[in-house]
Amino acid sequence: MGSITLSKVSKTFGEAKVIPSIDLEINDGEFVVFVGPSGCGKSTLLRLIAGLEDVTGGQIKIDGRDVTDAAPAERGLAMVFQSYALYPHMSVRKNIAFPLKMAKMEQSAIDKKVADAAHILNLTDYLERRPGQLSGGQRQRVAIGRAIVREPSAFLFDEPLSNLDAALRGTMRLEISDLHNQLKTTMVYVTHDQIEAMTMADKIVVLNRGNIEQVGSPLELYKSPRNLFVAGFIGSPK
């Protein structure tokens, strides 16, 4: 569970061909980072996978199933938004439980799932607080908790740490990597931060103007950048 295949995926907004054509294979359990400069199409590509945007052309498969025309909720994925997407008037418990309530899950099952997620994320002692009473890192963990309880086949992150300070970003990088080690669920993570890409990824996808410049492990990209763009962005100079 958790493989994602893009075949000739393209996206046009009006006249702008933001994604000309992308082929990409994401394997089950992989931590894949989309990296590239601002405006290169990272968020668009993630939103196409999530189903928040319709593709202009091409095909998307999740676990072998064609989901190109499937609604977001039918794709079995969880998108982690930045921490400000929490409900400020609800407790941590209710924020995490929210997707399960919406799915009309039985209360005892909800309680169990929330307790499990809180345990994984070290939020057990904070369940009755409101988001405003938490640190930035704790709020980010609540946002992740809300994704975990749905047991998605993959997590999609769009620059989840971009509005945290540098010290907290470092901590959260480790926490998300640790979460991946615990859950072993596919994660697709968008960032423009080379350090995040190099330290978190099993596989890095370097994007430039909607095209893939190179795909490889952090070490491969560092040692053998295919061109000057990749070298300048991530590797040592060629």
Ligand code: ADP
């Ligand atoms: P990134 O996340 O890498 O910064 P985006 O995927 O947000 O880049 O944007 C890629 C390009 O597509 C940008 O030029 C942006 O202006 C354009 N774009 C994104 N979303 C829309 C939209 N809904 N309508 C028109 N243009 C868009």
Ligand code: MG
């Ligand atoms: Mg973006």
